[in-house]
Amino acid sequence: MGGATPRVVVVTRQTEYAALVARHGTREQARFFLATRGRTLEELEAVDSDFRKAVVAVSAAIPVEWRRARVDRGDLDRFLFEPEDLVVAVGQDGLVANVAKYLAGQLVIGCNPDPSRNEGVLVRHTPGAAARLIPTLPSAVAAGDLPIEERTMVRARLDDGSGLLALNEIFAGHQSHQSARYRLAAGEREERQSSSGIVVTTGTGATGWGRSIALERHSTVVLPRPEERALAYFVREAWPSVATGATLTEGRVADDAVLAISSEMNDGGVVFGDGIEADHLEFGWGRRLEVKVAEERLRLLTA
Numbered sequence: 001m002g003g004a005t006p007r008v009v010v011v012t013r014q015t016e017y018a019a020l021v022a023r024h025g026t027r028e029q030a031r032f033f034l035a036t037r038g039r040t041l042e043e044l045e046a047v048d049s050d051f052r053k054a055v056v057a058v059s060a061a062i063p064v065e066w067r068r069a070r071v072d073r074g075d076l077d078r079f080l081f082e083p084e085d086l087v088v089a090v091g092q093d094g095l096v097a098n099v100a101k102y103l104a105g106q107l108v109i110g111c112n113p114d115p116s117r118n119e120g121v122l123v124r125h126t127p128g129a130a131a132r133l134i135p136t137l138p139s140a141v142a143a144g145d146l147p148i149e150e151r152t153m154v155r156a157r158l159d160d161g162s163g164l165l166a167l168n169e170i171f172a173g174h175q176s177h178q179s180a181r182y183r184l185a186a187g188e189r190e191e192r193q194s195s196s197g198i199v200v201t202t203g204t205g206a207t208g209w210g211r212s213i214a215l216e217r218h219s220t221v222v223l224p225r226p227e228e229r230a231l232a233y234f235v236r237e238a239w240p241s242v243a244t245g246a247t248l249t250e251g252r253v254a255d256d257a258v259l260a261i262s263s264e265m266n267d268g269g270v271v272f273g274d275g276i277e278a279d280h281l282e283f284g285w286g287r288r289l290e291v292k293v294a295e296e297r298l299r300l301l302t303a
Contacts, residue, residue, distance in 0.1 A: 013073035017048035054113035054127035061130035096122035155294035166273025168205030173197020196236035229255040
């Protein structure tokens with residue numbers, strides 16, 4: 001990692017408890033709001049407490065002479081990562097996906113503050129393990145002596161040059177429940193379609209939305225592995241009519257291939273990644289979208 005003083009960037013997101021208190025002004029108002037919905041404040045406080053303890057443990061594991069920064073998920077698009085940062089995501093698996101698209105090869109360590117509630121596919125380490133892991137990382141990185149997964153990501157790019165990078169999946173369709181109209185081209189095949197949109201998943205996303213679609217329709221498409229440079233795509237609820245077809249509804253996208261989508265939506269067409277609808281691209285009539293395996297990859301510490 002060169003001669004520079006290491007920097008650890010701790011990435012977090014606001015807990016449900018903190019968000020509720022901020023929204024309702026006081027703790028007791030938050031309690032009243034939850035009670036009207038059959039929930040208790042104590043259950044959220046317990047999760048918040050575990051989260052805070054985890055952040056303290058991770059912060060305490062950073063050597064005092066090192067540089068450090070902390071960034072909330074909502075501020076990631078304004079934060080400047082340095083090339084040799086060590087990134088520690090403290091939270092749910094989705095937080096790793098949130099930060100991945102802002103990185104350029106920096107090592108990510110996922111810490112799970114609540115293994116009883118979080119699955120831990122991407123946040124595999126306990127906060128207590130940070131004291132063992134973090135101080136040794138610079139020398140281990142320099143020696144190339146680390147168990148690292150390089151997970152495939154997906155990139156979507158419009159014909160105006162704007163684009164999105166995602167770890168789990170890209171969605172292209174209509175922002176409401178209206179039908180999305182477009183032309184889909186995969187390899188030598190092309191079809192005009194009307195559907196509930198298209199999901200293009202990586203191997204990481206294949207444990208989430210992509211897997212759900214595949215199971216529901218009993219798909220025979222082989223979902224990619226997380227480190228495999230390939231994608232899978234699924235057209236949701238394609239509608240066959242005199243003007244639209246429903247035969248090109250699923251398949252794989254190889255490393256060197258492109259899935260092309262040309263919008264025929266007058267308004268409301270959107271493209272977003274990893275379920276973050278607020279961070280989307282406008283996909284109006286005549287715009288052409290290309291979705292492919294990204295050059296960027298998530299580098300995740302596994303053990």
